[in-house]
Amino acid sequence: MKHRQLALLLLAGWLAVGTVHANQAEHIRASKAWIRVLPSALPAGGYVTLHNDSDQPAALSGASSAAYSDVMLHKTSTQAAGMSQMTMVDRLDVPAHGEVSLAPAGYHLMLSDPSHPVKAGDTVKLSLKFADGSVLDVDFLARPANAVGADEGYFGHTMGHAAPVPVSSH
Amino acid sequence: MKLLRRLPSILLALLVVGVLALSACQRSASLPTQLTDISGHMPDLAFKLTDDHGKPASAADFHGKVTLLYFGYTHCPDVCPLTLAHLHVIMQRLGPLANDARILFVSVDPARDTPAVMHEYVNAFDPRAVGLTGSAQDIEALVKRYRSAFTREPDRGNGNYDVSHSSAIYIFDRDGKARLLATPDDSQDKLVHDLHLLLDTGAAS
Numbered sequence: 001m002k003h004r005q006l007a008l009l010l011l012a013g014w015l016a017v018g019t020v021h022a023n024q025a026e027h028i029r030a031s032k033a034w035i036r037v038l039p040s041a042l043p044a045g046g047y048v049t050l051h052n053d054s055d056q057p058a059a060l061s062g063a064s065s066a067a068y069s070d071v072m073l074h075k076t077s078t079q080a081a082g083m084s085q086m087t088m089v090d091r092l093d094v095p096a097h098g099e100v101s102l103a104p105a106g107y108h109l110m111l112s113d114p115s116h117p118v119k120a121g122d123t124v125k126l127s128l129k130f131a132d133g134s135v136l137d138v139d140f141l142a143r144p145a146n147a148v149g150a151d152e153g154y155f156g157h158t159m160g161h162a163a164p165v166p167v168s169s170h
Numbered sequence: 171m172k173l174l175r176r177l178p179s180i181l182l183a184l185l186v187v188g189v190l191a192l193s194a195c196q197r198s199a200s201l202p203t204q205l206t207d208i209s210g211h212m213p214d215l216a217f218k219l220t221d222d223h224g225k226p227a228s229a230a231d232f233h234g235k236v237t238l239l240y241f242g243y244t245h246c247p248d249v250c251p252l253t254l255a256h257l258h259v260i261m262q263r264l265g266p267l268a269n270d271a272r273i274l275f276v277s278v279d280p281a282r283d284t285p286a287v288m289h290e291y292v293n294a295f296d297p298r299a300v301g302l303t304g305s306a307q308d309i310e311a312l313v314k315r316y317r318s319a320f321t322r323e324p325d326r327g328n329g330n331y332d333v334s335h336s337s338a339i340y341i342f343d344r345d346g347k348a349r350l351l352a353t354p355d356d357s358q359d360k361l362v363h364d365l366h367l368l369l370d371t372g373a374a375s
Binding site for chain 1: 245254255259294295296319323328334
């Protein structure tokens, strides 16, 4: 009897550990988290780079925030003809031992209907939701409307060299 | 005989005409630009819209200025602010020359983009940016004039909607002549280089 109880306990413990291992949010590190703040209550873009340090793939499935009543995962695509279009995205994979960037002119969080005015310099907490239901809270820095990264072409393409480098999300 | 006596003055008149023609040519002469040259392929700048102060605005108001025409809308959280932010950096890099340049941000969402909304929006980016809005017909006419396009996407259910639109920037010289086209793949450096050339040419006298 005692052995059986111990076995069950071990099993329960193993299951608990297993659950922890399955928790995608725990294996994700966030960096470069920022929001481009626009005047009035206009929708803002949220950007972040997600690093997955584990052997298991993870997938971002959405986000929420007390600061915005509507948060959506979006992707901007620009076709050869130069038309830019936004589409809703259900999930964004973060490969095992890999990373994915939500960056201008690509994947981004569309933050609508702020509950209070967000000013440049503020920190806004966003809860990033993953496919297994786990959640990662990340502080996003609010930056002014005209903020740009130093290494971007006019449209946000990384300009590593003199020649434009295509971004894979396009 | 009379003609012979008048010859010097006729020659002088021809010379004056020639010099004038030459100087006029200089403005539209081909420059060593790096962006796509659209000289002669796109019509001159022309529109009748309302600026972000609520006043009527037309191309004539920008004569003598180099203009950068960009179509977008304020409820666009990603590409429009990104493009305008880069144009702001480009204007900063041009230094005092930028005083002779204007960013013309034309709304493809006039239903939501009132002059007041446009005013707050463009000023969040650059003091030399002008917001232009107007009737749906006038905006469509301008979009078509430059063979650009936009499509209002279906309502997301909460009254909000997106507008897909062309991402190009059309650059006009001081005379309102279409000169260059910039696309998302073009670097800031190219824009700064070419705007320098256009701004150095035919400064308003």
